Amino acid sequence: MDARIDVYKALGLQLGEAHVIRNAGGVARDAVRSILISQRLLGTREVAVIHHTDCGMLTFTAPDLRNIVKSDAKSRPANVKEAIEKAVDSLEIYEFGHLENSVKDDVKFLQDNLLVLDETEVTGWIFDVKTGKVSQVAQGKLEPNLTCILRLFMLHLSRTFVSIPIDADCEQPSERTSPANEVREKHPSFSDLEQELAT
Numbered sequence: 001m002d003a004r005i006d007v008y009k010a011l012g013l014q015l016g017e018a019h020v021i022r023n024a025g026g027v028a029r030d031a032v033r034s035i036l037i038s039q040r041l042l043g044t045r046e047v048a049v050i051h052h053t054d055c056g057m058l059t060f061t062a063p064d065l066r067n068i069v070k071s072d073a074k075s076r077p078a079n080v081k082e083a084i085e086k087a088v089d090s091l092e093i094y095e096f097g098h099l100e101n102s103v104k105d106d107v108k109f110l111q112d113n114l115l116v117l118d119e120t121e122v123t124g125w126i127f128d129v130k131t132g133k134v135s136q137v138a139q140g141k142l143e144p145n146l147t148c149i150l151r152l153f154m155l156h157l158s159r160t161f162v163s164i165p166i167d168a169d170c171e172q173p174s175e176r177t178s179p180a181n182e183v184r185e186k187h188p189s190f191s192d193l194e195q196e197l198a199t
């Protein structure tokens, strides 16, 4: 939601390349409805959860926000005031106190969510508003496994039919393709931009 961030520019995305679901804090629990529609009706299969440094969500608690709303409602008629208090008390705020943990929690929430398709690759990232850099803080679950199966299959093939040097180390997901890496490959200018912003 942060007005300073142009997501398309920051990630080197073109219009039509991704569904960008934005909300306060980039909170996954607040985005399930959109993810559901994105996946089931529009065919997307990968979710990159991106929170950002200097996020306003780190600066308040749910009671703080509820108190502001209740204070604003003080002068309203009693029945309206009561309805507002009830509404804000039942509204989930999803505030968080630790940036990296909030990303990890969101990734786990989506990976475990029954409404999110099993084959979804969910990864977690932090966007640094000062440098423009995006760093990965939560790995996906599926892709390393898929890579592993593919490698083992290739290894099997290579042993059976042809001789191809295969690195079958399936413990290391480091070579896996991340959304950001895909973006970097597709848009070389993104890497340039990252370097530029880092200096």
Ligand SMILES: [Zn+2]
Pocket (backbone or CB within 6 Å): 001, 002, 024, 025, 026, 052, 054, 055, 056, 057
């Ligand atoms: Zn924010």
